[in-house]
Amino acid sequence: MGEIVLIRHGQANSAARDEESYDRLSALGHRQAAWLGAHLRDAGERYDRVLMGSLRRHRETAGGLGDLGPAPETDPRLNEMDYFNLGKSLRAYRGVPMPEREEEFAAYLSHLLDAWHNAEIMGQETFSDFELRVTDILHEAAEPGRRVLCVTSGGVIGMIVRTLLGLDTEGLARIMLPILNSSVHRLLVTDHGTILAGFNAVPHLERPDRAHARTHY
Missing domain, CATH: 3.40.50.1240 (Phosphoglycerate mutase-like)
Known part of the structure; x- marks a missing residue:
């Protein structure tokens, strides 16, 4: 095993x-x-x-x-995954901004993954x-x-x-x-x-x- x-x-x-600022x-x-x-x-x-x-x-x-x-x-x-570029694409396509508060993140992530899976938005892949x-x-x-x-x-x-x-x-x-x-x-x-x-x-x-x-x- x-x-x-x-x-x-x-x-x-x-x-x-x-991404560049986040990556440290x-x-x-x-x-x-x-x-x-x-x-x-x-x-x-x-x-x-x-x-x-x-x-x-x-x-x-x-x-x-x-x-x-x-x-x-x-x-x-x-x-x-290319989170920040996906977020920009989500805002442009669905008008959903990145969350400002932690309690908003659950709904936001669900929106983002759904739109990405359905090929409505895309980052680098x-x-x-x-x-x-x-x-x-x-x-x-x-x-x-x-x-x-x-x-x-x-x-x-x-x-x-x-x-x-x-x-x-x-x-x-x-x-x-x-x-x-x-x-x-x-x-x-x-x-x-x-x-x-x-x-x-x-x-x-x-x-x-x-x-x-x-x-x-």
């Missing part, structure tokens, strides 16, 4: 309104990554292969995790292309008898869960919403396929003095 461990990057620049870890994001790396090493976790997206926040998170196996390999298939590259890296990482660590983003994790559970776009939105920064998601690679075994765990943040570090954005 193999295992794929998905890790969402640490907190990035959540005040940003474009905050001071807290760096601490989240370091805490998680220490926790995984203390638990004896080692991996046969380590993959990361090519975005700066992926590289910084992987660097903060420290030595958990071989040097990380960069794979752009683990990069996040179609919904189908995003789904294809994510499922492609999922199948490649599913190596029987090997443990693979992937440092990625919430949209990629959501799409992987959608694929495994057969969710529609509303289900995808609901899966993406609670995903925490630096969270751990575990997939088991069995003779009968890859199955979801753990979702959105933050064991490195369960101490009371780290409650403030359980962030979504």
